Amino acid sequence: MSKKIIELRNKWITVWKESLQLPNGTLIPEYYFVQKPDFVIIVPLTDSGKVIMLRQWRPIPNDYIYNLPMGFIEPTDRSPKSAAIRELKEEVNCESKQWINLGTYWRAPSFLTTKAHFFLALCEKNNLSGIPQDSKEDAFPEIMSLEKASAFTTDLSSLTALLLAQNWLEKRPR
Numbered sequence: 001m002s003k004k005i006i007e008l009r010n011k012w013i014t015v016w017k018e019s020l021q022l023p024n025g026t027l028i029p030e031y032y033f034v035q036k037p038d039f040v041i042i043v044p045l046t047d048s049g050k051v052i053m054l055r056q057w058r059p060i061p062n063d064y065i066y067n068l069p070m071g072f073i074e075p076t077d078r079s080p081k082s083a084a085i086r087e088l089k090e091e092v093n094c095e096s097k098q099w100i101n102l103g104t105y106w107r108a109p110s111f112l113t114t115k116a117h118f119f120l121a122l123c124e125k126n127n128l129s130g131i132p133q134d135s136k137e138d139a140f141p142e143i144m145s146l147e148k149a150s151a152f153t154t155d156l157s158s159l160t161a162l163l164l165a166q167n168w169l170e171k172r173p174r
Contacts, residue, residue, distance in 0.1 A: 012036060012072075035113040040084040041070040041157050043102070043165040044094055044123045051149040051162070052092050052123065056139035058155075066142075067155040068162070073117070080104070080117035088121055092141045096121035102164040107157075116157060120165045 002019040009015075013036050020031035044052040053066045069091040077083040081099060088094050102118035144152070146169075150162045 007032075031111075033111055033113065037072040037074075038080070038115045038117065039070055039072045040080050040087055040117045040119060041068055041161045042084050042088050043068055043118075043120045043161050044088060044092060044096070045120060045165070046123055046143060049146070050143045051146050051165075052094065052141050052143055053149050053152065053158075054091060054139040055142055056137065061154070065154050066149065066152040067158040068149075068153075070157065081119065084117070084119045084121070088123075091137060091139060094121070094123045096123050098122040100168060102161065102168060105160075116160075118161050118164050120168060 004016045004018050007015045007017060013034065015032065015034050017030050017032045020028045022028070046052065052069070054069060055064050056067055057064050058067075069087050071083065071087040071091070073080055073083040074086075077086065081101070084099070085096070088096060098121075100120040100122075102120055104115050104117045106112075107114040107116050146162060146166055150159060150166075153159050153162065
């Protein structure tokens with residue numbers, strides 16, 4: 001690799017380019033990379049086996065979509081799990097009695113440095129509030145079945161998390 005040339009840098013994203021030599025010897029003179037913070041995505045499951053989804057406004061579709069609680073891991077978070085605990089409280093005002101780590105995966109390893117940390121949170125329904133805790137979020141919690149949540153979401157990260165949770169739930173010891 002050659003010298004990094006920073007194209008954009010701020011609190012949330014860094015974009016740079018450099019030449020890249022592949023293991024087979026092929027040289028790509030201008031290859032772009034994107035660095036964003038790692039993030040957590042949480043599948044909150046109620047005692048009755050329902051999922052807490054967010055109906056949340058998103059700028060790219062310029063519409064409300066259904067997605068799961070998620071957010072960047074902040075520098076003050078001790079671990080991905082502590083970020084997940086914070087995000088769950090902020091976004092759906094819920095606390096989990098049990099956390100299951102569903103895995104960590106690269107988001108788009110061809111150009112993006114971000115890893116996604118997936119968690120299943122077993123929550124108590126009576127902790128919910130319809131008012132978002134974070135004023136920068138235009139999001140409203142809705143409780144629905146896992147199947148409905150998978151059918152309603154158009155967010156790939158949320159769908160991935162729901163499928164990971166469904167797989168874990170099917171294989172868990174009873």
